[in-house]
Amino acid sequence: MPRALAARWYSDHDQYQNERRVIWGSEWLMFGVTAELSRPGHYVADEIAGYPLLVVVDPQGELRGFHNVCPHRAGVIQWPGCGQTGNLVCRYHGWAFSWDGSLKSARDFGDSPTPDDHSLRPIRVETWGPLVFVNLDENAPALASTLGSLDTAVRQHAFTDFAYGRRLVRTLECNWKTYVDNYLEGYHVPLLHPLLNSAVDMKTYSVEVPDDTYCIHRAGQVEGSASAGVWVFRYPNLAINVYSDGMNVERIVPLSSTRTAVVYDYFAQDVSEEKIQSMVEMSNITLDEDQTIAELVQRNLDAGVYEAGPLSPRHENALAWFQGRIRQSTGAR
Template identity: 35%
Template sequence: MQTPAAAFYNSPARLQHEYDEVFARSWQVVGHVGQLQQSGDYFTTQIGSEPLVFVNDGGTIRGFFNVCRHRAGPVAIGCGHAPRLVCRYHGWTYELSGRLLRTTEMEGSDFDPEQIRLQPVAVHILGPVIFAALDPATPPFDSLFPGVAQRCAPLDIDRMQYVTTRTYAVNSNWKVYVDNYLEGYHIPLVHPSLNREIDYRQYITELGERYVLQFAPVRAGTAKLYGGSAGNQEAVYYWLFPNVMLNIYEGQMQTNVVIPLDVNHTLVRFDWFALDSVSSPDGKERWDKLVSFSEEVQAEDAGICEIVQGNINSRAYRSGPYSPKRESGVHLFHTLMRAWD
């Protein structure tokens, strides 16, 4: 198999197909448990163009399409705390379980309120991260990504708390950015600082059916990435099909969600979580180093992805071979995407 032709990266029709078929039938990051700490807490968000609301219903996190079953009004706006969900259009009221509780001025109508509920979406929690799947036929998270939760558990992600969110605009197709993430092949040339921190010769890529795990030993005496105390710390980088990354190292985790805007533009959202407080002087200094290093790497990735996107649009671009040693993750991603064609 050769690398994809240019249309894989620059066809608007293909991107629309990916919205409709791939993203709507996959697990997507929608938020974190810190947003829903108490029963009645809620927040709204979107997957693509689909409006969603997530609630804490007596300790159970539930998700629904943010669409009233009457005439499509929103049952929540923004975020906050409420004992029930009330449509902001005509006042239809729903329990946090999604069941219709009461209506306004519907006397004489022959509908059965007991048969009306908000349309749910599937929810899965991994550590502090909330995932959701729009299509009810989407297989369970753990069946698609077996072993991921168990591999992450020793890294204490369940105890991590939200710190901050940062977003980065990248002038490339979303798949160019994912390609770049899925191989360490580019590290020596694109990331000189990172290359000094890790042992590139021992860089390992492990493949699941729908995920990729990458990791590399940290060189002794590192000072930039690990604040000078690498010890036995381990850097673990997961990619979950199609567009979610989990970067876990030194008591913190980033979730990177790659969001296509159009064929040439992508938004990457980083949510940061940490085990320890970052408000103390020592914690803040260490955290600032981690964030600064991450932003350096992100800028380097964005820069090369933007050049690659421009070159893919060139008439000179042709498909090429994969490196069996360094590009097995990229090959898996392309195989999975081509299966939707």
């Protein structure tokens, strides 16, 4: 019988540093939405697992990505946030870079440094439907080649037809894996989510793992339920909850070994204030319940009285898969 990851892997500093390198430094990560990177000059400067990143649309309309770290003395090329820019100029001492990242000029420096030695470090950027992904590994395979059957699975549910509505961010006092573990099973639904439980036929609830990159929740829906749809998790940081008239996309962002931000982007057919507000309120009920348990579980993992429990073969198969990937890439037990 598979066992859960041992408690220490949910707070250990060395484990977190290892995950930064072998997971967050090498996988395709959801970074944002195309709606905020649609015109030349649009940029987003954000951090994932301690990597400050910059994605910008160049004058030709191409997405470019860099570590938001200047080669001079580690200044920032853009302040964290999003907006419009006409160039790549470091905010600290004003070194200017071409759109390919090479150094154009080192402001008032004296003898100029060799441009080749002082470029911005590029990252890969690609899109899938309305979502923008980055990969810090320059040699990673193309995003499309890693999507497998996930692409078909979500496109059946109008994934690309919705307009962008609103973003909400939650900061959770737990390790990122504690949040993901909770997302990966419906075992807790009857106890923690009374409203969701009344909308879903839990006797038919199952989670399948079609390949090594994602899992998909399936359940018979109570007729007329607003929850009818599909929920998927793609390793390591993306969850998509698609309903008949909208979707909520979750981006999981480790802030440290014990803190995690979850960014929720809401899309809908009808993005009126009223519609988006009702989607947000509806999902907040479930998200509040999940946040409460994830933070309490984290405290219990840290208490020193729990080691590693058994995983239900009926309900927790996706945890076995997810934790298997963590073990495989990091050596955790």
